[in-house]
Every structure is written in C-alpha cells, then in structure tokens.
Amino acid sequence: MNEYLLMFADAVFGFVALFVLVKVLGKTQISSLTPFDFISAVIIGELVGNALFEKESGIPEIAFLITLWGTMLYITELITQKYKGSRHILEGRPSMVIHKGHIVYDELKQNRLDIDELQHMLRSKDVFSVEEVEYAILEADGTVSVLRKPEYQTPTNADLNVSPKPVKIGRVVISDGEIVWDNLKEANLSQTWLEEELHRQNIQSVRDVFYAEWQENQQKLFIALYHYKPEQKD
Structure with missing residues (x-):
C-alpha cells in the first residue's frame, strides 16, 4: 500500500510541476511547436515517466529534473529573444x-x-x-x-469598393441542452426572448437543443438539435 501511495504522490507532483512549467514557458511552446520544442516535450515526458517508475526516485528527483530542464528551456527562450542571430539556430527559420x-x-x-x-x-x-x-x-x-x-485571390471589400460592416462574433447561448447565461447576458438577450425564438422554430424546450448560436451580424439564431446516427439494419 505504501508503494502505491508513493506512486500517487509522485504522479500528482509531476502533473502539477509540468502544469506550472507550461504556464511559465508560455503558450508559444504549444502553439508554435518547432522541432526543438517537440524534442523537449518528449524528453520531459521521458524524464518524468522514468522517475515515476524508478523505485529509487521520488518527488525530489522529479522536481530536480523538471526544474533543470525547464530552466534550460527558459534560458533558451531568453537567448532567442535577446539575440536575433541565435533564432535560426535554435528555432529554425522560414x-x-x-x-x-x-x-x-x-x-x-x-x-x-x-x-x-x-x-x-x-x-x-x-x-x-x-x-x-x-x-x-x-x-x-x-x-x-x-x-x-x-x-x-478572394476580393476584399476594399477591392469591390464596398463599405465594410462592423464585425461581431457569434455567441453560444445554448450548449448541450443548457443555457449559457453569461453569453445570453452579453448579447443583451433574455430567457423569454430565447424561449419565444425556440417556439417560433417549433422547438418545445431548451433541453431539445444541442447547440444554439446568436449570430448578431445576421440577427438570427442558429439552432442544431440532437442528431443521432441511424441504426443500421442487419
């Protein structure tokens, strides 16, 4: 039992440490995954995985490995930001x-x-x-x-000499049968209006709606009901 408790503690610590490491390094490590970043991610996974299953290794060893590798990655990021000439070596170039x-x-x-x-x-x-x-x-x-x-190329409004209209994003007001109250409020819509709009489209209940989006540009409510794959007959 003690062995499982130690493995549990190591796993939880490794998870939290990796989460903190990703937060410190920033979103670019994920959104712009260069070959170097990919190799770094694989090595971090290997280090943590090996430490978890090594009986001699524990939380101090995992902390040391993650801290060491995270520090080297952080220093690499600082170098690429400060010295432009190093970017094509460490990050590659287009x-x-x-x-x-x-x-x-x-x-x-x-x-x-x-x-x-x-x-x-x-x-x-x-x-x-x-x-x-x-x-x-x-x-x-x-x-x-x-x-x-x-x-x-697709012509733009400027190419066609058309006056541009304000761009407004669509807001999800129903998700998986539940009203998204924050979005409904931000769109200045009420529950009464939403229910009336559903009834106008012959929908009896919010629970029948899988997804609904208020498209402000077109002033209309897009609705997608639950749709299941038809059963295949033998």
Missing part, C-alpha cells in the same frame, strides 16, 4: 519553397520535402493547384503559409 510562382527545388531538398508533401500542405490551405500560388513559405513549425496569385 524557407520560401515557392517564389513568384516557381517551385524552389533547392529549398525543398534542404528541408527534405518532396512534391507530394508540398501538395498535401497546400491542400490544407484550400489550394488544390500549384499554379494558383505566387509565394509559399515553409514555417519553422512545419506549417506552410500561402499567398495566391492575384487572379486567384
């Missing part, structure tokens, strides 16, 4: 794989990227033909940024 409509073979080769992988990355950006691309940049985190040729 590579222009398509320049003025031409695929730069040398950049593909240097980044070990073949044409099939490039096409897959372009399709993830809703580009289904290389011909549409004027510039494509392979970012340090492995994603690709695309600028289409003028004839393939």
Whole structure:
C-alpha cells in the first residue's frame, strides 16, 4: 500500500510541476511547436515517466529534473529573444519553397520535402493547384503559409469598393441542452426572448437543443438539435 501511495504522490507532483512549467514557458511552446520544442516535450515526458517508475526516485528527483530542464528551456527562450542571430539556430527559420510562382527545388531538398508533401500542405490551405500560388513559405513549425496569385485571390471589400460592416462574433447561448447565461447576458438577450425564438422554430424546450448560436451580424439564431446516427439494419 505504501508503494502505491508513493506512486500517487509522485504522479500528482509531476502533473502539477509540468502544469506550472507550461504556464511559465508560455503558450508559444504549444502553439508554435518547432522541432526543438517537440524534442523537449518528449524528453520531459521521458524524464518524468522514468522517475515515476524508478523505485529509487521520488518527488525530489522529479522536481530536480523538471526544474533543470525547464530552466534550460527558459534560458533558451531568453537567448532567442535577446539575440536575433541565435533564432535560426535554435528555432529554425522560414524557407520560401515557392517564389513568384516557381517551385524552389533547392529549398525543398534542404528541408527534405518532396512534391507530394508540398501538395498535401497546400491542400490544407484550400489550394488544390500549384499554379494558383505566387509565394509559399515553409514555417519553422512545419506549417506552410500561402499567398495566391492575384487572379486567384478572394476580393476584399476594399477591392469591390464596398463599405465594410462592423464585425461581431457569434455567441453560444445554448450548449448541450443548457443555457449559457453569461453569453445570453452579453448579447443583451433574455430567457423569454430565447424561449419565444425556440417556439417560433417549433422547438418545445431548451433541453431539445444541442447547440444554439446568436449570430448578431445576421440577427438570427442558429439552432442544431440532437442528431443521432441511424441504426443500421442487419
């Protein structure tokens, strides 16, 4: 029993320590995961995992490993922020794989990227033909940024000389059969209005609604009811 209690204490401490480490290092460690960041995350997981299952290791050893590795990561972040020249070494640098409509073979080769992988990355950006691309940049985190040729770009309000309208976000007012009171209040809507709107759309109860969103730009309520996969007959 004592052994399980020690494992429980180690696991809880490791969880809390990793949570604090992520908070200290910031969201960029997750949102912009470079190859170096990925390797760091794997190593942290290995260090904590090994410490948890080693009988000789305990909370002090886990704390030491996480603190040491977290400190090195933090110092690395400080170096990249203070010395710009170190960024391409520690974080990598973007590579222009398509320049003025031409695929730069040398950049593909240097980044070990073949044409099939490039096409897959372009399709993830809703580009289904290389011909549409004027510039494509392979970012340090492995994603690709695309600028289409003028004839393939979606026109903006400025291009069409159309007066822009204020942009307002949609607010979730019902989630999984429950009213989201904060959003309903922020949208200056009442429960009475919501119930009347549901009845107008032939919905008897809030509990029947899986998801409802107030679209302020269009002044309408989008509603999605519970929908289950139909049973397959043998």
